[in-house]
Amino acid sequence: MTYSHAELIANPGLLGAVRGLARRLRATYNDNPRIARLLSAHQKWLLTQAGMALNLEAGPRGFTVAQFRELVTLNGVASRNTVQNYLDQLEIYRYVEKVGAASVRPRRYRATAISEQTMLMWLIANLAALDALDDGSRAAEMMARPQLMALVQPRAARACLADKDWVEPPARVGAFLWTEAGALVMDEFISRIDDAHSQSDRIDIGFVDARALAADFMMSRTHLQRLLNKAAEQGSMGWHDDSLRSGMWFSRDFLDEYRTWQAIKFKYVNDAFLWAKEQADDAAFADVSETS
Template sequence: MPFAAHDLASNAVFFGVLQEHARQMTALFAENPRLNSIFASQQRWLMAQLGLSLHYRPDPQDPAKGLYMGRFVAAAVAYGVASRNTASAFVREMLAYRFARPVDNPPDHRMRPLEPTEVAVQSVVKWLYAHLAILDRLDGGARAVALVENPVLFALLQPAIAQGILENHAVRNPGETFNLFTWANSGGLVMDCFIALIKEFDPQAPRTLVGPVSSTDICQRYLISKTHLKRLMDKAVEMGSLGYEAAAGKNMLWLSQGFVREYWIYQAEKFAIIDAAFHAQAAPEKIADGSALRQLSAVL
C-alpha cells in the first residue's frame, strides 16, 4: 500500500529522512545550476511538470494530443499555473536554452509538436529517482531500482505525478511562508538548505534552531541576489516565521514551528502523490514494453 500523506506528516522518522532529501535536492542543483535555476520557483517547476506530462501522455489516435505550444498554454491557464503570456514565454525560453526542441518527422506536418531534450529529461529522472529512494528508505522497498531497471517507468509515472501535484491544494498552497519562498526564484532551495542544517528537531517546540547561516554563501550557491534574499528573509521575519538569536558570538537562525510544519506537510503530500503513482503504474504488464521510450536507458 502507498504511504498516506497524513501518516508521513505525523512521522518524525519521515522528517529525519527529509533532511537527507533536502541535501540531495541542493546537490542536484549544484550539478547543473544553469538548467536547474530555470525551474527554481514553484511556478516554473509546475510548468515543467505540466509540459512533460503532455509529452508523455500522447494519443496515437489523435496527433494533437501531445506537447504543443497552444495546448501547453491552454493547460497552464486552466490549472491556474500561469497567464498565457507567461506560459508562452516559458516555452520560448525552453527552446532557446535547448531544453526543448521541435519533433523530427511529426505524424502531421501541419502541426509543430515539441519534445524535451535529453538533458532536461535527465534532470527530472534524477529528481524522481531521489524521491523514490527516500520512499524506499522508509519501508525497505525497491522503487528506485525498478526505475533503473525499467526506464519506461518514468514515462508512465511522470504524467500521473504531474496531475496529482497540479490538482493537490496542499502542494500548490501549503502555507503563507512556504509560498513566500517557493514562488521566488531559488526560494525552495533556500528552504531546503535551512531544513538540511537543522541539528536537533522537536516537532512540539515553538522554534527550531538552524544555526549560523551565511547569506553570501547561500546567494553564491543558489544563484540568488543578496537583495532578493534579504527581501525574503525580512518578510519572513515580519511574519514571525524565522528570526535570529545571539549565541556564542554569532547570530543563530531559527524557524518557527509553523514554517517547519508547512514544509513538512508539503513534502508529505508530494511524496504520497509519487508513491501512489508508483503503486498504480509499476505493475509488470505496464512496464514490459518500452520500445517507444528506449532512449531513456541512456539517460539512466
Template sequence: MPLSAHTIATHPSFLASLSLYGDRLDGVYQANPRLGANFASHRRWLISQSALALYWGENGDLTVNNLIDVLKPFRVASPNTIRNHVDESVKYGFLQPDPAHKSLRPRYFAPSEIVCGAIGQWLGANFSVLDAVDGADRVSAFAARPETIPAIQSRLAWSCLYDAAWREPPPRVALLQKSISGGLVMDSIVSMAGRQACSDGRYLIPAINAREMAGRILISRTHLQRILRKVLEVGAIGWTGKPFETGMWVDHTFIDEYCRWQAVKAQHLDAAFEHVVAAGRG
C-alpha cells in the same frame, strides 16, 4: 496500497529524509544551476512538470498553446509567462524542437537529454524519501525499470496539478515557494533543520551566508534578503543575534507545514509508483 499524506507527514523519519533529499537535489542542481532554477519556484515547477507530462502523453503534443490550455483553469501563470518560460527553456537547452513533429506552426517541443537525466535523478531522490518512511525499496525497483519514467512523471504531474493541496502551498511556505529560487532557499533551511533536534518549539541552524547562497542559486543578495525578511515577519524564522550574521532559529510549526505539503506530492508519487511499477511487477 499507497501511503497516505498523513502517514508520510507524521512519520518520525520524514523530516530527516527530506533533509537528505535536499542535499541530494542540491548536488543535481549545482551540476546545472539554471536547470535547478527552472524548478526552484512553485510556479516554474508546475509549468515544467506539466510540459513534460504533455510531451510524454499519448500524442507527444507539447506546444505552447497546449501548455497554456492545460494550465489556464488553475491560474498557474499568465499566457505570456508560460510563453517566456518555454522560450527560456529553449534558450538554455532544456527544450528542443521535437523531431517527431515537422510542423513549424505550431512548434512542438521535446525535453533535452539533460532534462530527462535530471528527472530520473529527481524521481529516485523522491523515492528514497518514501522508502525511509516504510522501509520498502522503490529506489531499486525504479532503477531496474528506467523506461517507466515517462509514465510515472506524467501521472505524478497531473495528480499534483489537479490537487489544490499541492498546487497552493500553505501561506507561510508559499512566501518562499512562490519566490524566484525560493524553493532552493527552503530546501537549504529544511536540510539544516532536519539534522537538528527540536528544542522549545524551534530548530537551531547555522547562519545563512547570503552572499554565497545568492551566487549559488542565481539571484541577487538583495532579493534573497528580501524574501527571508518576509518569512521573518510571519514568525517562521529568526536570528539568535545580528541578522544574516548569527545562527538562526526555525519555528517547528513552519517545518510541520512544509512537511505536510511535501507529503501531498509524496502520496501522489507513491500512487504513481503503485500504478506503473508495482503493478508491472505483478
C-alpha cells in the same frame, strides 16, 4: 506500500525524509545549477512538471503549445503568455526542441535527453525519500526500470496540478517558493536541520551568509535579505540575537507546515509509482501470455 496524506504526516520518519530530499536536491543544484533552477520556484516547478507530463504522454510526436496552455491555465498555474515565454527559454537553453519541419503547424515540442534525465533523477530522489519511511526499494526499482518514468511522472504531475493545496502552498511556505530560487533557499535551510526529531520550538540552522548564499543561487542579495526579514517578522525563522552575524533558527511550526505540504507530493509520487509498476507488470504478463 501505500500511504494516505494523513498517514504520511503521522509517520515519524517524514521530517527525516523531507530533509534527505532537500540534501539530494541541494547537491543536484551544485552539479547543474542552470537546469536545477527549472524547479527552483513553484511556478517553474508546476510548468516543468506539466511540460514533462505532456512530453512523455505524446512520445516522439511531441506536444503543442495549445496543449501546454490548456493544462496550466486550467489549473491556474500561469497565463498563456507565460507558457510561450517559458517554452522559448527552454528552447534557448536546449532543454526542449521543436519537432519536424518549421512549416508544419501546429508547432510541436519535445524534451531533450538532458531534461528527461534530470526529471528521472528528481523522481529517484523523491522515491528515495519515500524509501526512508519504510525501508523500501522504490528508488532502486526506478533506476533498474527507468522506462517506468513515462507512466509515473505524468500521473504524479497531473495529480499535483489538480490539487489546490499543492498548487497554492501555505502562505509562509509560498513566501519563499513563489520567488525565483526560493525553493533552493528552502532546501538549503531544511538540509541544515540535524535535530529533526527535537521538540524544541526553535531549531538551530547555524550562520546564514546571505551574501554567499545569494551569489550561489544567482539571486539578488537584497531580495534574499528581504525574504529572511519577512520570515523573521512572521516567526518562521530568525536570528539568535540582534546581530545578523549570529546563527539562525527555524521554527518548529514552520517546519511542520512545510513537511505537511511536501507530504501532498509524496503521496502522489508514491501512488503513481505503485500504479505504474502494476501497469507495466500487467503488460509484461500479457505479452508473455500471447507468445506462449
